[in-house]
Amino acid sequence: MRGKWPTRNRNDVEEVSVEEVLTQAHEIVTEPTPVAPAEVPVIRIVPSRGWQVLNLRELWEYRELLYFLTWRDIKVRYKQTALGAAWAIIQPFFTMVVFSLFFGRLAKVPSDGVPYPIFSYAALLPWNYFASSLSGAGNSLVGSANLIRKVYFPRLVIPLSSVLSGLVDFGIAFLVLLGMMVYFGVRPTTGTLLLPGFLLLALVTALGVGLWLSALNVKYRDVHYTIPFLTQFWMFATPVAYPSSLLSEPWRTLYGLNPMVGVVEGFRWALLGTQPPSAMVGVSALVSVVLLVSGAFYFRRVERTFADVI
Numbered sequence: 001m002r003g004k005w006p007t008r009n010r011n012d013v014e015e016v017s018v019e020e021v022l023t024q025a026h027e028i029v030t031e032p033t034p035v036a037p038a039e040v041p042v043i044r045i046v047p048s049r050g051w052q053v054l055n056l057r058e059l060w061e062y063r064e065l066l067y068f069l070t071w072r073d074i075k076v077r078y079k080q081t082a083l084g085a086a087w088a089i090i091q092p093f094f095t096m097v098v099f100s101l102f103f104g105r106l107a108k109v110p111s112d113g114v115p116y117p118i119f120s121y122a123a124l125l126p127w128n129y130f131a132s133s134l135s136g137a138g139n140s141l142v143g144s145a146n147l148i149r150k151v152y153f154p155r156l157v158i159p160l161s162s163v164l165s166g167l168v169d170f171g172i173a174f175l176v177l178l179g180m181m182v183y184f185g186v187r188p189t190t191g192t193l194l195l196p197g198f199l200l201l202a203l204v205t206a207l208g209v210g211l212w213l214s215a216l217n218v219k220y221r222d223v224h225y226t227i228p229f230l231t232q233f234w235m236f237a238t239p240v241a242y243p244s245s246l247l248s249e250p251w252r253t254l255y256g257l258n259p260m261v262g263v264v265e266g267f268r269w270a271l272l273g274t275q276p277p278s279a280m281v282g283v284s285a286l287v288s289v290v291l292l293v294s295g296a297f298y299f300r301r302v303e304r305t306f307a308d309v310i
Contacts, residue, residue: 054296059154066157066164073136073165088169089176092124099124103241112243112274115184121177122271123240123264126202129170130260131231133203136162137210138227141218145310155303156296159214163207170199177271191270198266201288205259208291211299218302218310239264245275256283259291 059066078084096117103109104116111119137159141148144158181188217223238260244252255261262284265277 054300055154059156062153062157065153066161069157069161070164073161074168077165077169085169085172088172092121092128092173093176095124095128096121099241109242110245112245112268112272114186114272114274118177118180118184118186118272119243119268119274120241121180122268123238125170125173125177126199126263126267127235127238127240127260128173129166129199130202130206130263131235132169133163133166133206134210134213134231135227136166137206138213138217139224140210141214141306142221142224142310148310149307155306156211156299159210159299160207163203163210166206167203181271186272188271189269189273191273193270195267195270198263198270201266201285202260202263204292205263205288208288208293208295211295212291215295215299215302218306234258234260243275244277244280249278253279253283256280257287259284259288262288 078087081087083090099120100117103120104111109116140158140162141155148155148158180186213223213227237258244255244261244265247255256279262277262281265274266281268274269276
């Protein structure tokens with residue numbers, strides 16, 4: 001079937017078929033219309049920079065994770081050992097025997113009027129808790145590398161769980177101290193009520209230093225090798241085997257800049273009634289708080305890089 005198709009000039013008429021007209025119309029309809037590309041929003045995830053405020057509320061929301069990590073550390077501590085939790089007693093007890101032999105018998109170090117074995121053991125309890133917590137917290141992030149790379153949670157939970165898990169060993173070893181007090185006839189004083197405060201001070205000190213070391217250990221693995229040397233040197237700089245009364249009063253206050261001095265001397269005084277630690281405790285407590293606050297803020301500053309660096 002053919003018809004007439006008008007051209008530009010009205011006087012000229014071109015004959016075309018109906019099929020040609022339909023084909024041209026179909027091509028016009030089916031030809032894709034160019035569409036401007038849609039603007040897709042670009043989302044940039046930028047990590048926080050600089051010093052960050054501690055989010056204690058977020059830490060509280062993950063309290064169940066803190067409980068499970070603490071319980072994990074307790075179960076793993078003496079896993080596949082023949083003596084198990086008895087090591088919590090063996091280590092401070094035999095250290096006390098060595099100190100009693102060399103410092104008590106041979107060197108005749110004064111013990112503030114109490115038997116030297118209980119004098120040294122009462123100091124070894126908070127010290128061993130501090131040393132083990134410091135070592136555990138310092139290596140905790142590297143030991144939990146797989147967990148850090150896969151799951152988000154406040155990284156502060158990991159070193160905190162290491163510090164809390166050491167309280168179990170402290171409690172076991174403390175029972176031996178009570179038995180020694182009965183054996184030597186040493187009666188507790190009214191200062192015993194302040195004993196939890198000195199234990200809290202040891203926890204604060206261990207956590208503060210542990211936060212510094214754990215954060216540094218992620219980037220500088222040399223920290224792992226310096227922790228044993230640090231704790232060994234720190235023990236002899238702390239009046240564990242000797243009393244701080246060997247120093248004169250002005251030097252004793254300066255000696256309190258070592259935060260474990262106030263912990264050890266306060267612990268002895270609270271339990272055994274030795275010489276009061278005076279201003280040393282206040283100085284040590286202030287240093288402990290400074291270590292905790294500064295360590296927490298530094299930890300918070302660098303924790304965004306842990307998953308990439310570890």
